[in-house]
Amino acid sequence: MTAPSLPLVPLPASVTLTDAAPYRPADPDDLHLTVTVDASTGGPESSSLQVTERGIRIMAADPAGAFYARQTLAQLETDGVYPAVEIQDAPRFRYRGVMLDVARHFQPVETVRAYIDHAASLKFNHLHLHLTDDQGWRIALDSRPELTEKASGTSALGDPGGYYAQADWTAILDHAASRHMTVVPEIDVPGHTHAVGVAYPGLVADPVISDHILETAEAFGGGIPTRGFPYTGFAVGFSSLKHDDPAVDAFLADVFGELAAITPGPYLHIGGDECLGTDPADYAAFVEKATAIVAAAGKIPVAWHEAGAVAGIHPSTVGQYWNFVQPQEGQDAPARAFATRGGLILSPADVAYLDMKFDALSPLGLVWAKGVTTLRDAYDWEPTAILDGVGEQQILGIEAPLWSETARDLGDLEQLAFPRIGAIAEIAWSPAAAHDWDSFAARIAGLVPRWRSAGIRIP
Structure with missing residues (x-):
């Protein structure tokens, strides 16, 4: 189970916070990001995401998996900083x-x-x-x-x-x-x-x-x-x-x-x-x-x-x-x-x-x-x-x-x-x-301010 401090919704299959330093890119528009698509790595829409102090690596089974890993990555970012984490992900329902x-x-x-x-x-x-x-x-x-x-x-x-x-x-x-x-x-x-x-x-x-x-x-x-x-x-x-x-x-x-x-x-x-x-x-x-x-x-x-x-x-x-x-x-x-x-x-x-x-x-x-x-x-x-x-x-x-x-x-x-x-x-x-529920409520609370700042009208 992920720590509530990570506002991840939906929750990936596996989330592990590591002891490494977080990744702080010098230029937020130029991430040190490597994306590899390889069908042999898992089922449809699956991916792995690794963040270290040196950068970010995504390994996905298909382009959809890579896309969804990027959505997870966007949720991880806070003030230009990405926590050191390893995530394995795949959908329950197709x-x-x-x-x-x-x-x-x-x-x-x-x-x-x-x-x-x-x-x-x-x-x-x-x-x-x-x-x-x-x-x-x-x-x-x-x-x-x-x-x-x-x-x-x-x-x-x-x-x-x-x-x-x-x-x-x-x-x-x-x-x-x-x-x-x-x-x-x-x-x-x-x-x-x-x-x-x-x-x-x-x-x-x-x-x-x-x-x-x-x-x-x-x-x-x-x-x-x-x-x-x-x-x-x-x-x-x-x-x-x-x-x-x-x-x-x-x-x-x-x-x-x-x-x-x-x-x-x-x-x-x-x-x-x-x-x-x-x-x-x-x-x-x-x-x-x-x-x-x-x-x-x-x-x-x-x-x-x-x-x-x-x-x-x-x-x-x-x-x-x-x-x-x-x-x-x-x-x-x-x-x-x-x-x-x-x-x-x-x-x-x-x-x-x-x-x-x-x-x-x-x-x-x-x-x-x-x-x-x-x-x-x-x-x-x-x-x-x-x-x-x-x-x-x-x-x-x-x-x-x-x-x-x-x-x-x-x-x-x-x-x-x-x-x-x-x-x-x-x-x-x-x-x-x-x-x-308790985990979800904490994680969704972390996303609501981000959605509002993006202009989404939330009651």
């Missing part, structure tokens, strides 16, 4: 993700780049972008220009919308790649599709108006959704694409096919959550069709865990679990089904959703996931203890979503994410045996 919802509130390319930088500094390696929802469509596709022409202009709370032209998409992908981060685009179907109906009213069913919809409109505004007209409220579960319309099949083939062609990563997320306006049998038929289309386009489908109940889902599909650390009734079985398919990404909402309020007085965030989520809540959980029969081998990784109902800009995103994003980073990267 998928370590953050999700940014750019559909409820659109975020410009500059904000996405900044969020990539924040996440990469904590050794996250996947960026899941939630590109579509009831409030707006955010990616330009040549095959379906009406989506951005007609359905991208609004956001939640009546704010302006926006979308990524293909040059913007390329800029995001390039920046992510430069930080060893894979982009996972999500087109949410068959629910969360009211914006599709603004562009193509014939593809969607009429909204299903439940008591939940009425109560949410009363609490947060946004009105009652009407097919063909923009929606700016917070309610969920009312919209649905038609499941048996050939025009919808053509739409899915166009959208998933083009997005797969312009996105280099292996994953394409189809959503599949909160489809309260879709008959269960129709939902099953739709998910089978959508995952097959994605697989045929050469991508691994990803779906929220409800889709695990569909027997005919494409067998390569990865499930993303978003219920609670203690699953609600009926939520564990669909998620567990992915253990024999493509595996699971864990995003339990009551600990990993960064859009939950961090304290009761915060004007940002929501509280539906069991109320306020504190820093300790975000840290005190073990991925292998959530779903019976799902062990480390079936868990692809961990992801921290940040939904944007209340987050309008980068400052809002930062206030919701930090410092809790550090807790999820440590759960995803560090060995299970190293998890210790």
Whole structure:
């Protein structure tokens, strides 16, 4: 276990402070730094880092490992001095993700780049972008220009919308790649599709108006959704694409096919959550069709865990679990089904959703996931203890979503994410045996002033 005086988050696999004098470079912009990349030295993303009074040496198994060692090195530096230390490092999980919802509130390319930088500094390696929802469509596709022409202009709370032209998409992908981060685009179907109906009213069913919809409109505004007209409220579960319309099949083939062609990563997320306006049998038929289309386009489908109940889902599909650390009734079985398919990404909402309020007085965030989520809540959980029969081998990784109902800009995103994003980073990267709240609290406290001095807005 590292000394609390070293503000290392996430905690490396092994940290040893040595008796040597610290390294004090004469020129902080010209470190005596040697970096060697050799695949024979360890597993993917692994590295060793040695600091002596003479300089710094990094040995990494691949360029990503070297990059993450540099992030560790940046945390070690204090007033231009580096402590003498030997560090061996490797990730616990190969998928370590953050999700940014750019559909409820659109975020410009500059904000996405900044969020990539924040996440990469904590050794996250996947960026899941939630590109579509009831409030707006955010990616330009040549095959379906009406989506951005007609359905991208609004956001939640009546704010302006926006979308990524293909040059913007390329800029995001390039920046992510430069930080060893894979982009996972999500087109949410068959629910969360009211914006599709603004562009193509014939593809969607009429909204299903439940008591939940009425109560949410009363609490947060946004009105009652009407097919063909923009929606700016917070309610969920009312919209649905038609499941048996050939025009919808053509739409899915166009959208998933083009997005797969312009996105280099292996994953394409189809959503599949909160489809309260879709008959269960129709939902099953739709998910089978959508995952097959994605697989045929050469991508691994990803779906929220409800889709695990569909027997005919494409067998390569990865499930993303978003219920609670203690699953609600009926939520564990669909998620567990992915253990024999493509595996699971864990995003339990009551600990990993960064859009939950961090304290009761915060004007940002929501509280539906069991109320306020504190820093300790975000840290005190073990991925292998959530779903019976799902062990480390079936868990692809961990992801921290940040939904944007209340987050309008980068400052809002930062206030919701930090410092809790550090807790999820440590759960995803560090060995299970190293998890210790007191150690983490001391180390994260050492990073908060650095983040603030770098301009990150932390509450």
